[in-house]
Amino acid sequence: MEASSFKPRIEEKTWNRGLEEQMFKRWIDEQLYSFNPQSERPVYSIDTPPPYINTPVHIGQAYTYTCMDAIARYKRMSGYNVLFPMGLDRNGLPIEIQTEKEFKISIRNTPREEFIQRAKELLDRYEGVSVTTFKKLGLSINGWEKKNSIGAVYETDDAEYRRLTQETFIRLFKDGLIYEGEKTANYCPVCRTTISDAEVEYKEYSVNLNFIRFALVKGGDITIATTRPELLAACKIIIYNPEDERYTNLVGKEAIIPIFGKVVKVVPHPYAKPEYGSGLVMICSYGDYNDIRILRELAIPPTYIINQDGHMVGEAGPYSGLTVKEARKKTVEDLQTNGLIVKIEQAPHREPICWRSKNPIEFIPTKEIYLKQVAYKEDLLKLTDLMTFHSPQSKNLLIDWINNISVDWVLSRRRFYGTEIPLWYCMKCGETIIPPPGRYYRPWKEKPPVDRCPSCGWTEFKGEERIFDTWFDSSNTQQYILGYLWEKEFFYRNYPCSLRPQGKEIVRSWLYFTVLKSYLQFKKPPFKDVWINHHVVDESGEKMSKSVGNVIDPQEVIKRYGAEAFRAWVFLEGDITEGDVKYSYARTEGSGKFLTKLWNISRLISSFPEEPSAAITPSEEWMFSELSSVIAKTRANYENYTFSKAALDLRYFSWNIFADHYVEMVKTRAYGGPGITKEEQEAAWNGLHTGLKNILLLMAPLTPFITDYLWRKLYGLTSVHSQSFPSFEYKSDYVNLTQQIVDFDSGIWNAKKSQGLSLKDPSSTIVPAQLKPFEPDLRRMHHIQ
Numbered sequence: 001m002e003a004s005s006f007k008p009r010i011e012e013k014t015w016n017r018g019l020e021e022q023m024f025k026r027w028i029d030e031q032l033y034s035f036n037p038q039s040e041r042p043v044y045s046i047d048t049p050p051p052y053i054n055t056p057v058h059i060g061q062a063y064t065y066t067c068m069d070a071i072a073r074y075k076r077m078s079g080y081n082v083l084f085p086m087g088l089d090r091n092g093l094p095i096e097i098q099t100e101k102e103f104k105i106s107i108r109n110t111p112r113e114e115f116i117q118r119a120k121e122l123l124d125r126y127e128g129v130s131v132t133t134f135k136k137l138g139l140s141i142n143g144w145e146k147k148n149s150i151g152a153v154y155e156t157d158d159a160e161y162r163r164l165t166q167e168t169f170i171r172l173f174k175d176g177l178i179y180e181g182e183k184t185a186n187y188c189p190v191c192r193t194t195i196s197d198a199e200v201e202y203k204e205y206s207v208n209l210n211f212i213r214f215a216l217v218k219g220g221d222i223t224i225a226t227t228r229p230e231l232l233a234a235c236k237i238i239i240y241n242p243e244d245e246r247y248t249n250l251v252g253k254e255a256i257i258p259i260f261g262k263v264v265k266v267v268p269h270p271y272a273k274p275e276y277g278s279g280l281v282m283i284c285s286y287g288d289y290n291d292i293r294i295l296r297e298l299a300i301p302p303t304y305i306i307n308q309d310g311h312m313v314g315e316a317g318p319y320s321g322l323t324v325k326e327a328r329k330k331t332v333e334d335l336q337t338n339g340l341i342v343k344i345e346q347a348p349h350r351e352p353i354c355w356r357s358k359n360p361i362e363f364i365p366t367k368e369i370y371l372k373q374v375a376y377k378e379d380l381l382k383l384t385d386l387m388t389f390h391s392p393q394s395k396n397l398l399i400d401w402i403n404n405i406s407v408d409w410v411l412s413r414r415r416f417y418g419t420e421i422p423l424w425y426c427m428k429c430g431e432t433i434i435p436p437p438g439r440y441y442r443p444w445k446e447k448p449p450v451d452r453c454p455s456c457g458w459t460e461f462k463g464e465e466r467i468f469d470t471w472f473d474s475s476n477t478q479q480y481i482l483g484y485l486w487e488k489e490f491f492y493r494n495y496p497c498s499l500r501p502q503g504k505e506i507v508r509s510w511l512y513f514t515v516l517k518s519y520l521q522f523k524k525p526p527f528k529d530v531w532i533n534h535h536v537v538d539e540s541g542e543k544m545s546k547s548v549g550n551v552i553d554p555q556e557v558i559k560r561y562g563a564e565a566f567r568a569w570v571f572l573e574g575d576i577t578e579g580d581v582k583y584s585y586a587r588t589e590g591s592g593k594f595l596t597k598l599w600n601i602s603r604l605i606s607s608f609p610e611e612p613s614a615a616i617t618p619s620e621e622w623m624f625s626e627l628s629s630v631i632a633k634t635r636a637n638y639e640n641y642t643f644s645k646a647a648l649d650l651r652y653f654s655w656n657i658f659a660d661h662y663v664e665m666v667k668t669r670a671y672g673g674p675g676i677t678k679e680e681q682e683a684a685w686n687g688l689h690t691g692l693k694n695i696l697l698l699m700a701p702l703t704p705f706i707t708d709y710l711w712r713k714l715y716g717l718t719s720v721h722s723q724s725f726p727s728f729e730y731k732s733d734y735v736n737l738t739q740q741i742v743d744f745d746s747g748i749w750n751a752k753k754s755q756g757l758s759l760k761d762p763s764s765t766i767v768p769a770q771l772k773p774f775e776p777d778l779r780r781m782h783h784i785q
């Protein structure tokens with residue numbers, strides 16, 4: 001055949017991102033990724049994080065779901081039956097708060113039924129937006145339909161999902177792991193609910209440290225320093241460090257609380273830091289966690305002066321009815337009037353705040369339902385060793401949190417939009433009635449599962465009105481997706497779940513609570529592998545936030561460069577399990593150039609027929625040995641979830657070895673002509689197609705649109721995503737000559753360039769002895785005379 005008789009089978013000159021939508025539609029039509037629980041293949045399951053659907057998908061989610069998709073695609077090519085479902089989180093406080101805002105209603109004076117209806121309306125309105133972004137990214141989710149089966153889209157407020165949450169509760173209740181207790185708990189006056197330690201964040205800022213004069217009962221006075229003067233009425237004791245020589249003379253003395261006139265003891269306690277304030281600290285019920293700890297330790301009963309609305313009450317006396325803030329201001333004014341403020345300094349302060357409302361939390365006694373966890377810390381720590389963390393150091397986030405746990409998990413919340421706690425109480429004797437598992441219960445509007453109290457025979461009951469902490473729902477996603485409700489045999493065969501991918505900021509909530517519940521129910525870790533991501537930040541390394549105005553919408557990125565260029569950027573940019581990744585439009589565009597390169601070589605190679613059984617020449621032997629090594633490296637990287645390393649290796653091989661050197665070396669031979677035998681020509685065809693085919697297979701998990709398009713055009717009607725991961729192996733000592741080949745080629749190119757010659761101009765370079773096996777190709781490539 002003559003050169004002129006070769007025409008590219010790929011006619012389009014460039015990759016067109018309009019093709020993305022077309023490919024996605026094909027995948028859906030062909031049900032390419034659907035999950036069949038009956039399949040013989042081993043299951044690989046991914047517990048995808050269900051995103052909150054009331055806010056659009058952000059760039060960090062676009063990034064991490066793309067990584068999860070690559071895992072799913074690689075595992076599918078490796079022979080697994082991949083369970084990769086989409087969950088949508090529709091529970092929780094953010095939904096309630098948005099419902100209040102959008103409908104201009106308050107949860108406090110809206111009937112429960114009506115409020116729930118409004119929240120549902122709002123959720124249905126927003127849901128489509130998130131799903132669209134995920135589809136545009138080309139995620140190989142098992143299916144996009146909502147139905148109650150393994151692999152389908154699920155919603156956390158669905159009756160089936162809530163049934164599971166209640167079933168886990170019923171099971172834990174029957175095992176004696178649940179109890180109700182009155183304890184001092186974290187309380188958010190804005191969200192009007194108790195919150196768990198996992199929901200507490202800290203804000204560092206500078207506050208007024210007030211130095212207040214207290215008179216001593218037997219004459220003289222002392223100065224204590226406090227950031228919370230409004231708690232004077234709740235001051236129970238004053239402490240100083242036993243090593244603090246300034247105060248050793250205070251042993252056995254008593255002080256009088258200003259304004260209130262109550263008498264408290266002054267005692268030594270190691271918690272007081274001599275260098276903080278005056279070295280004398282008042283311990284109140286309750287200013288912070290140390291107050292709780294110390295009063296508990298000294299067995300001093302608390303006096304509560306803040307109520308659930310965040311107002312001063314009871315013994316707060318003249319400050320009753322004021323908010324905490326108002327009372328603080330007024331107390332300081334009153335102390336100043338009486339000359340009792342010695343001075344006010346600025347001091348750094350670490351204040352516990354609610355992670356949702358960002359409001360300071362208070363410590364208030366409430367009767368709540370608890371799940372035991374403190375007793376199992378050692379066992380939970382052991383479970384962490386049974387999971388493999390990516391990156392390995394992220395395991396410490398979980399270990400540190402487990403070590404930090406000091407109270408049981410408070411499960412009950414006084415809100416509406418969540419899973420109801422399935423309990424009823426006998427109106428006569430108070431007996432707790434728990435229903436059998438099997439359906440979703442709503443005790444606030446339903447009758448109990450019994451007609452008579454089993455304890456006293458009474459017939460009137462009160463349904464529980466509280467709902468669960470939303471993490472109590474979220475901590476059984478892995479249980480739900482593996483079909484615990486519907487296919488127990490499948491569930492037990494495939495538990496633990498293969499992978500939990502998630503953000504580092506929810507290790508102490510989502511990951512920890514899942515580990516806890518898995519331990520309490522199954523005595524097993526919930527996952528084999530845990531993949532923890534950091535964040536996508538802006539170009540200068542700043543966290544993206546609406547108020548700063550640096551938020552990047554993934555839909556905008558996709559509109560500008562296409563989803564495939566974004567995906568190429570995701571994998572080429574860096575490893576998000578190692579640290580934050582900076583988003584850049586320019587670098588996304590830059591990453592897209594690799595797609596152009598891939599398109600161009602594919603188009604060139606599409607001119608030639610495939611000749612897979614043709615005998616090869618040393619040039620093919622060299623390239624095959626390089627290809628074989630990049631396949632092995634890529635497999636190892638994919639197994640280890642190190643996509644960034646895989647992507648960089650693949651780009652290097654495809655572009656800097658295969659395209660720049662091998663394709664250039666054999667191009668002329670592939671077209672044929674005088675002095676080229678048919679065998680030599682067919683060897684080139686074999687080399688070009690074997691190289692390209694494997695590149696497409698290797699790249700398919702990362703850039704699924706372009707690779708599938710090219711694959712179907714060139715290699716058949718079935719998708720690249722239905723193929724096996726390449727197992728091509730080839731060994732040749734020519735692999736050691738790569739650097740010499742690269743240096744030889746670059747030397748000639750640079751020489752011609754510096755002499756102002758075109759690459760097509762003749763050269764008189766001598767091919768060195770080591771490269772003799774490739775001499776015919778090199779002479780043709782560089783037009784060596």
Ligand SMILES: [Zn+2]
Binds near residue numbers: 191192358359
């Ligand atoms: Zn709050």
Ligand SMILES: [Zn+2]
Binds near residue numbers: 426430431456458
């Ligand atoms: Zn009873």
